[in-house]
Amino acid sequence: MVKKIKLRTVLIGGCITLFFALLVGRVFWLQVIDNDFWKEEALKKWSRSQPLPSSRGTIMDRDGDILAMDAPAFTVILNPAVIQANGMGDDIVKGLHEILGKDESKLREMVEAKDSKGEYRKGVEVRYEGWKIDQEKKEEVEKFSESLNQKLRDARKVPDSGIGFQREQKRYYPHETLAAHILGYTDRQGNGIGGIEQRYDEDLKGTDGFASYKSDKKGVKLPSKDDLYQPAINGKNLVLTTDDTIQYYIEEAMRDTYNKYKPVSMTVIAADPNTMEILGMANMPTFDPNTYGKWKPKNFTNHAVSSIYEPGSTFKIVTLASAVQEKLFKPGDAYQSGSIRAGGRTHRDINSVGWGPITYLEGVKKSSNVAFVKLGYEMLGKERFTNYIREFGFTEKTNIDLPGETLGVLNMTNDSDISTMTYGYAVSVTPIQQLAAISAVANGGKLMKPHMVKEIVDPNTGESKKIEPEVIRQIISPEAAKETGLYLEQVVADQVEGTGRYAYIDGYRVAGKTGTAIKFTGGYSDRSKQLASFIGYAPVNDPKIAVLVIIDEPNEEIGGGKLAAPIFKEIVSKTLNYWGVPKANATQQSDKSSKAATSSDNARISPDLKGMKVSEVKTKLLNEGMTFETLGSGSTVKQQYPPAGAAMSAGQNIYLLTEDNASMGIPHLEGESLRDAMEVLTLMKVKVTVQGEGYVTEQLETSKNGQRTVHLTLKSAEELITGSSTDDGAASEDEDKGASADDPSSEEGVDAEAAGEGKGE
Numbered sequence: 001m002v003k004k005i006k007l008r009t010v011l012i013g014g015c016i017t018l019f020f021a022l023l024v025g026r027v028f029w030l031q032v033i034d035n036d037f038w039k040e041e042a043l044k045k046w047s048r049s050q051p052l053p054s055s056r057g058t059i060m061d062r063d064g065d066i067l068a069m070d071a072p073a074f075t076v077i078l079n080p081a082v083i084q085a086n087g088m089g090d091d092i093v094k095g096l097h098e099i100l101g102k103d104e105s106k107l108r109e110m111v112e113a114k115d116s117k118g119e120y121r122k123g124v125e126v127r128y129e130g131w132k133i134d135q136e137k138k139e140e141v142e143k144f145s146e147s148l149n150q151k152l153r154d155a156r157k158v159p160d161s162g163i164g165f166q167r168e169q170k171r172y173y174p175h176e177t178l179a180a181h182i183l184g185y186t187d188r189q190g191n192g193i194g195g196i197e198q199r200y201d202e203d204l205k206g207t208d209g210f211a212s213y214k215s216d217k218k219g220v221k222l223p224s225k226d227d228l229y230q231p232a233i234n235g236k237n238l239v240l241t242t243d244d245t246i247q248y249y250i251e252e253a254m255r256d257t258y259n260k261y262k263p264v265s266m267t268v269i270a271a272d273p274n275t276m277e278i279l280g281m282a283n284m285p286t287f288d289p290n291t292y293g294k295w296k297p298k299n300f301t302n303h304a305v306s307s308i309y310e311p312g313s314t315f316k317i318v319t320l321a322s323a324v325q326e327k328l329f330k331p332g333d334a335y336q337s338g339s340i341r342a343g344g345r346t347h348r349d350i351n352s353v354g355w356g357p358i359t360y361l362e363g364v365k366k367s368s369n370v371a372f373v374k375l376g377y378e379m380l381g382k383e384r385f386t387n388y389i390r391e392f393g394f395t396e397k398t399n400i401d402l403p404g405e406t407l408g409v410l411n412m413t414n415d416s417d418i419s420t421m422t423y424g425y426a427v428s429v430t431p432i433q434q435l436a437a438i439s440a441v442a443n444g445g446k447l448m449k450p451h452m453v454k455e456i457v458d459p460n461t462g463e464s465k466k467i468e469p470e471v472i473r474q475i476i477s478p479e480a481a482k483e484t485g486l487y488l489e490q491v492v493a494d495q496v497e498g499t500g501r502y503a504y505i506d507g508y509r510v511a512g513k514t515g516t517a518i519k520f521t522g523g524y525s526d527r528s529k530q531l532a533s534f535i536g537y538a539p540v541n542d543p544k545i546a547v548l549v550i551i552d553e554p555n556e557e558i559g560g561g562k563l564a565a566p567i568f569k570e571i572v573s574k575t576l577n578y579w580g581v582p583k584a585n586a587t588q589q590s591d592k593s594s595k596a597a598t599s600s601d602n603a604r605i606s607p608d609l610k611g612m613k614v615s616e617v618k619t620k621l622l623n624e625g626m627t628f629e630t631l632g633s634g635s636t637v638k639q640q641y642p643p644a645g646a647a648m649s650a651g652q653n654i655y656l657l658t659e660d661n662a663s664m665g666i667p668h669l670e671g672e673s674l675r676d677a678m679e680v681l682t683l684m685k686v687k688v689t690v691q692g693e694g695y696v697t698e699q700l701e702t703s704k705n706g707q708r709t710v711h712l713t714l715k716s717a718e719e720l721i722t723g724s725s726t727d728d729g730a731a732s733e734d735e736d737k738g739a740s741a742d743d744p745s746s747e748e749g750v751d752a753e754a755a756g757e758g759k760g761e
Helices: 002-033 035-046 080-086 089-100 104-111 135-154 195-199 201-205 244-261 289-294 312-325 360-366 369-391 415-421 431-442 478-493 565-579 586-599 614-623 674-683 717-722 730-736
Strands: 047-052 066-078 163-172 209-215 228-230 237-240 265-272 277-284 334-336 339-342 345-348 357-359 446-448 453-457 464-466 471-474 511-518 530-538 545-552 628-631 639-641 654-657 687-691 695-704 707-715
Touching: 066 089, 066 135, 080 089, 080 104, 089 104, 089 135, 135 163, 195 201, 244 265, 244 277, 244 565, 265 431, 265 565, 312 369, 312 431, 312 478, 312 511, 312 530, 334 360, 334 369, 339 369, 345 369, 345 415, 357 360, 360 369, 360 478, 369 415, 431 446, 431 478, 431 530, 431 545, 478 511, 478 530, 511 565, 530 565, 545 565, 614 628, 614 654, 639 674, 654 674, 674 687, 674 695, 674 707
Parallel strands: 628 654, 687 707
Antiparallel strands: 047 209, 066 163, 209 228, 237 453, 265 277, 265 545, 334 357, 339 345, 446 471, 453 464, 511 530, 530 545, 639 654, 695 707
């Protein structure tokens, strides 16, 4: 018995000893052998890491108005475990499909998602329709979620719909489509696509930071010397050369023409010719960067830098400037218009019989192809002419700070091509190359590098880098540039023969050139495939703005003179007025008015009526024998036309505006000059379209989307007296028929040697 007890004691003791031996061995193994592994596992349990996202840099216009910025966004998170427990799957699939537009089958997969253990997951992001939604869409989802919670309350369940949100950031473009092709957009991962967003992506995107610390099992931070903190480095802010007001003028001027004539595309660029800072750039069709996924690929093309085209007669500026620089252009010398044989082919004016013997200045105003063949091919010669084409930058990219710039195509080996280049065929250029060339004429002969960014500001350090204008080279002398400008001014100022007369702006000196090119589609026989354009700058004596307008394949054969020039006029006139640039004739008009007022009993000066009671004004004007018309139902004069101090012609009306809004009735303007009618309607913030010249004979008011438009029909004094139409000459007649004096010789299709023109065949 004693032996059995001893044996049991030994056995129990041995087991205990063995147990402790194993325990000590295991502790030794964990603390010594596997120390690093378990220490790392422990740190994972204690450690927390919190990302600190950086903000993408803000993009502003030249005046600091925000064009692109980071804004709060929210991602919809679903909790399948809660959703299934509450039996809300069908409701959530249906509701989120209606709000977010997410496919129902995909939503069903999300609300039934399981992990590797076969259990319902506790967090699923609704991508992409529910990813980074804005505040407005978030509120819709919240309202829907609350309706589900109310159902659960009614069923005496815990009110948890299983829908939550994760706060994020997204790119926001407050002006929507405004300057879309300048800005580009960012994709869902925050990468810049197109425009400034892509070109300056590295500057804009910044670097994310993080915070690393130890915490207890509840996530409460524990004091530790090992805490790490790396602050986020926000992206740099960009100040563009663009002015959002001018950008608005550009897009507003384009819209009506785009909607009416439905071209394949339209492009407009405006720049300061002295610095080549891009003041505005737009294309139609366009897109909204906030909703880039909804637009067709063609909407994203920035034709201003990535498309090439045969410019037609706007390219004649290069020929003219080159001839002036070489002192070969004699404006009073005569030549025989109509046709000319050069470079192995026959080149013709738009009316193949020509205008007979005319001067070279007349040839410039009428956009005679023959004149420019003689200037460029005969007088300058192939070598000098092609060298000037290179000097004006048409064989190299401008290197503007936008992505996707292409290079034009030139074939300067065949005589037939070189002779045709003199009037803008057999040469393909980009719009930005064209604008840089006209700006060189405007600024005194300097080819400048165009640029979009004016300043780069680092918000982390406060440092800024200004982008200075860059001169590429001097092409022509300041004297030659000034002389060229005077000739281009007559293209606009001559209201009878000038093809650019529809770009004329009263009070400002405008230089420019129209273009109506037939697009090459295996030949030049299809006249419906036109490219209408106008390029110019103002004021001639002190250039502030240069603008190029291109309309690709409008649905009517109208020509650059009538289609593109009015868009130029609207943009430039509004911009100069916005800048407060005084009209060239303001001082002269004032002097003439003063002299007229003192020397003639019939001349009168408009009194200052602003702020006066309408009843008082009526008495005053009646006593002085002045005719007037009151606009609006207010009791006080807010604005007037003519303005105070202006000279008034006999019988001229004074218009009294008594309201600040645009709801006033349109006055009867029959008999008024175009200038007076435009001034009154501009004060009333009414859009105007004009047909004809001279004095108002008819007016028609229409309204679209709340914007009123007044259509004015005008006739000249001669037409009013005789009742017949004024003949504006051959160039005008051709334009009315859709054939501009800018058209190429090959458009006539009468000469076998002109076939394939522009391709060197």
